[in-house]
Amino acid sequence: MLKQFLEQGREAADAALEQLLPPSTQHPTSIHQAMRHSVFAGGKRLRPILCMEAGRMIAAASGSPTGTLPAGIEQVGAALEMLHTYSLIHDDLPALDNDDLRRGRPTCHKAFGEAIAILAGDGLQTQAYEVLAQLACPPEARVAIIREIAHATGTIDGMIGGQVVDLEAEHKKPDLATLEYIHRSKTAALITASVVSGGMYAGANAKDIAHLRTYGQSIGLAFQIVDDVLDLTQTSEQLGKTAGKDAAAEKTTYPALFGIEESTRKADALVDQACTELEGYGDAASTLKNLARYLVERKK
Amino acid sequence: MLKQFLEQGREAADAALEQLLPPSTQHPTSIHQAMRHSVFAGGKRLRPILCMEAGRMIAAASGSPTGTLPAGIEQVGAALEMLHTYSLIHDDLPALDNDDLRRGRPTCHKAFGEAIAILAGDGLQTQAYEVLAQLACPPEARVAIIREIAHATGTIDGMIGGQVVDLEAEHKKPDLATLEYIHRSKTAALITASVVSGGMYAGANAKDIAHLRTYGQSIGLAFQIVDDVLDLTQTSEQLGKTAGKDAAAEKTTYPALFGIEESTRKADALVDQACTELEGYGDAASTLKNLARYLVERKK
Numbered sequence: 001m002l003k004q005f006l007e008q009g010r011e012a013a014d015a016a017l018e019q020l021l022p023p024s025t026q027h028p029t030s031i032h033q034a035m036r037h038s039v040f041a042g043g044k045r046l047r048p049i050l051c052m053e054a055g056r057m058i059a060a061a062s063g064s065p066t067g068t069l070p071a072g073i074e075q076v077g078a079a080l081e082m083l084h085t086y087s088l089i090h091d092d093l094p095a096l097d098n099d100d101l102r103r104g105r106p107t108c109h110k111a112f113g114e115a116i117a118i119l120a121g122d123g124l125q126t127q128a129y130e131v132l133a134q135l136a137c138p139p140e141a142r143v144a145i146i147r148e149i150a151h152a153t154g155t156i157d158g159m160i161g162g163q164v165v166d167l168e169a170e171h172k173k174p175d176l177a178t179l180e181y182i183h184r185s186k187t188a189a190l191i192t193a194s195v196v197s198g199g200m201y202a203g204a205n206a207k208d209i210a211h212l213r214t215y216g217q218s219i220g221l222a223f224q225i226v227d228d229v230l231d232l233t234q235t236s237e238q239l240g241k242t243a244g245k246d247a248a249a250e251k252t253t254y255p256a257l258f259g260i261e262e263s264t265r266k267a268d269a270l271v272d273q274a275c276t277e278l279e280g281y282g283d284a285a286s287t288l289k290n291l292a293r294y295l296v297e298r299k300k
Numbered sequence: 301m302l303k304q305f306l307e308q309g310r311e312a313a314d315a316a317l318e319q320l321l322p323p324s325t326q327h328p329t330s331i332h333q334a335m336r337h338s339v340f341a342g343g344k345r346l347r348p349i350l351c352m353e354a355g356r357m358i359a360a361a362s363g364s365p366t367g368t369l370p371a372g373i374e375q376v377g378a379a380l381e382m383l384h385t386y387s388l389i390h391d392d393l394p395a396l397d398n399d400d401l402r403r404g405r406p407t408c409h410k411a412f413g414e415a416i417a418i419l420a421g422d423g424l425q426t427q428a429y430e431v432l433a434q435l436a437c438p439p440e441a442r443v444a445i446i447r448e449i450a451h452a453t454g455t456i457d458g459m460i461g462g463q464v465v466d467l468e469a470e471h472k473k474p475d476l477a478t479l480e481y482i483h484r485s486k487t488a489a490l491i492t493a494s495v496v497s498g499g500m501y502a503g504a505n506a507k508d509i510a511h512l513r514t515y516g517q518s519i520g521l522a523f524q525i526v527d528d529v530l531d532l533t534q535t536s537e538q539l540g541k542t543a544g545k546d547a548a549a550e551k552t553t554y555p556a557l558f559g560i561e562e563s564t565r566k567a568d569a570l571v572d573q574a575c576t577e578l579e580g581y582g583d584a585a586s587t588l589k590n591l592a593r594y595l596v597e598r599k600k
Contacts (some may be wrong), residue, residue, distance in 0.1 A: 009533040022456055028464040031455050053476060090422060092370040095414035114395035115467055118418065122425065123455040129429050130450035139439035146446065150430035155331050157320055180326075204449055 002290050006049065012069075013048035016078035020131050022234075034112040034120035035127075036250060039085050043102045046295075047084055047194040048077025050219075054198035054212055055289050056273070062203065070202045072136035076145065079128040080194050083153055087126035087190075089117055109281055137201050145197045152193035162186025167254045167269035179252045187227070188220025195288075211277050218274035219292045222267040226296050228253035238299065267296045302590050309349035312369075314340070316348075316378035320431050325563045334412040334420035335427075339385050346595075347384055347494040348377025350519075354498035354512055360584035362503065370523065371504045372436035379428040380494050383453055386424035387490075391463060397545075411544045436508035437501050445497045452493035462486025469552045477488050480521075486526070488520025495519075495588075511577050512561055518574035519592045523566040526596050529563050538599065567596045 017039055021030045055073045060066045092099040092107040093114065100110050109117035131148050153159040162185030169178050195216035199208055231245065232255050244249075254263040257276045278285035306557040317339055322332045355373040360366040390400040392407040393414065400410050409417035432446050462485030469478050495516035499508055531546045532555055546553050554563040571592045578585035 005339075026456060028455070028468065029459055030468065031460065031464045035455070086422075090418055091419065095418060115393075116464065118390055118393065118395060119421070119455075119460050119464055122386075123460045125422065125425055126450050126454045126460065129446060130454060133443045133447035133450060139443045141441045143433045143442050146429060147433035150426050150433060154426045155328070155335070156326060158426070160331065160419050160423045160426065161328055164331045164416065164419055168328065168330065253487060288541070 009049035009124045010045045012074045013045035016074040020205045030116050030197045031120050034108055038089050038108045041105050047080040051194040052197040055202040057284045071203045073201050076201050077199050079131045082124040082128040086121040087120040095200035097289045107255050142201050145200050148197050149193045152189040157185050160212045180231035183221055183224040187224040191220035192216030215274045215277045217268045223272035223295045225254045225263050225267040231257050272297050310345045313348035313377050316374040320378050330416050331420050334408055334416045338389050338408045341405050349379040351377045351498035354495040355502040357584045358504045359501045366441050372507045373501050376497050376501050380433045382424040382428040386421040389421040435576040441500050445500050448497050449493045452489040457485050458489045481522055481525040487524040491520035493517030510572035515543035515574045515577045518570045522570035523595045525563050525567040545593045571596050
């Protein structure tokens with residue numbers, strides 16, 4: 001049931017990305033091919049799925065029939081996926097994580113060279129904002145969504161800030177405050193913004209947004225803890241990316257600090273907390289709750 | 301007179317940048333120091349100045365006293381400068397132009413390393429959109445400005461597209477269509493968006509925007525032609541960056557195709573065309589006309 005839901009969500013996100021990314025034949029073709037290489041590399045589309053489902057829940061809470069997606073919300077999801085992919089392309093570069101493999105395929109710079117990879121990442125970020133500026137929701141909601149997403153991917157307590165601290169923490173003794181900053185900023189911030197922006201698209205009020213934000217922060221942190229655990233317990237083949245990289249780089253991770261069992265318990269507790277936050281939405285919240293459980297039970 | 305105007309514009313842009321960029325002491329400090337290193341490196345703030353002056357002209361045309369800047373417009377200018385600076389940081393990287401010197405100072409990757417330079421460029425792009433989403437103009441104007449600027453810095457016929465074609469054109473026989481694409485996309489597109497977004501901020505109508513767009517395209521192309529000529533005729537010391545780089549890289553430039561004299565004539569004709577476009581605005585357009593002349597007469 002959830003598997004089918006995830007598959008449908010992935011297809012909706014892929015269709016929106018197909019429509020919103022310039023075609024591979026668009027001049028200059030090298031960069032558009034590079035952008036598509038990395039975007040269409042078999043991602044789970046977790047952020048678009050969370051965004052769409054948050055929008056569906058908020059729409060249901062205000063009387064829309066359950067099961068109806070707010071029209072055009074998949075475009076928010078596509079923009080979120082473009083931003084996520086840009087961060088992966090840049091993180092994989094030789095000057096950063098120096099990864100050759102991503103989701104079982106050559107990374108962008110391996111396939112297209114470093115210059116085009118840097119520019120393809122830049123181009124995905126730019127394209128995301130061009131899409132967000134033209135969403136089908138009212139301009140007030142569009143600027144709120146852009147502000148939310150830009151902040152979540154920014155340098156202070158967003159995605160870029162998390163990546164900076166992650167880089168600077170390599171080969172240093174783990175420290176809980178640093179670890180939490182990295183997890184909250186590098187991964188949880190964009191996951192939170194995915195849920196919050198989906199709600200905003202569907203007309204969420206301030207109270208809804210506060211609930212969605214807490215839900216997002218909890219599942220985002222749980223997601224990253226599970227990611228760190230999988231890096232230790234799964235093979236490269238299972239993950240579709242190089243396993244054991246965190247340990248090799250002496251990265252600060254949850255399992256490095258607390259061990260695998262305690263880390264798993266922490267992730268479970270965060271998911272419980274996320275689900276409690278949505279109690280007030282009744283049945284309309286059941287899919288977001290199932291998604292939260294799925295995040296900690298996944299194997300890659 | 302124009303010199304004093306340029307100085308005041310630069311100061312207004314600098315003050316807005318100072319306020320809108322995270323302080324150097326903000327955690328994680330390395331990236332905020334890197335962003336500020338490149339933003340506060342003595343730029344002329346040409347894009348903010350054009351943006352503010354276009355806004356002032358449109359405000360004057362709708363009855364505002366000439367000389368009054370629309371309140372808060374310097375924030376649009378600051379965002380434009382952040383985007384311009386991000387493109388310089390990434391263009392200077394070893395995988396792209398591999399430049400050690402920019403405005404007479406070490407480039408971002410020379411001062412902070414490649415990883416932080418890549419992320420500082422990313423962070424400036426992100427910060428620009430966070431600023432634009434919160435401008436003091438109505439949400440309708442904000443989304444129009446974001447769409448305009450994102451497209452102008454994008455991969456199809458914007459800044460990134462121009463950079464891709466520029467890279468791919470090195471060591472190839474010059475070709476006029478390629479050259480014009482590079483100039484229009486890499487430089488003129490953001491200069492055009494600067495003028496257009498300033499007009500939008502001040503409430504320009506569709507006819508105003510069409511005039512500003514043509515003015516911007518003409519001065520943008522003239523600016524790049526003059527830049528190419530200066531690369532050949534000035535020393536590194538005069539320019540504050542490595543001179544003769546285009547010729548060394550066998551880059552396709554206007555002077556390489558047409559010679560210095562014919563290129564200079566072409567730039568002058570474009571400036572005339574830009575000024576003609578603003579005839580209908582009378583005295584209110586005199587500063588934009590002076591700025592157009594300044595662009596072709598400058599020495600760096």
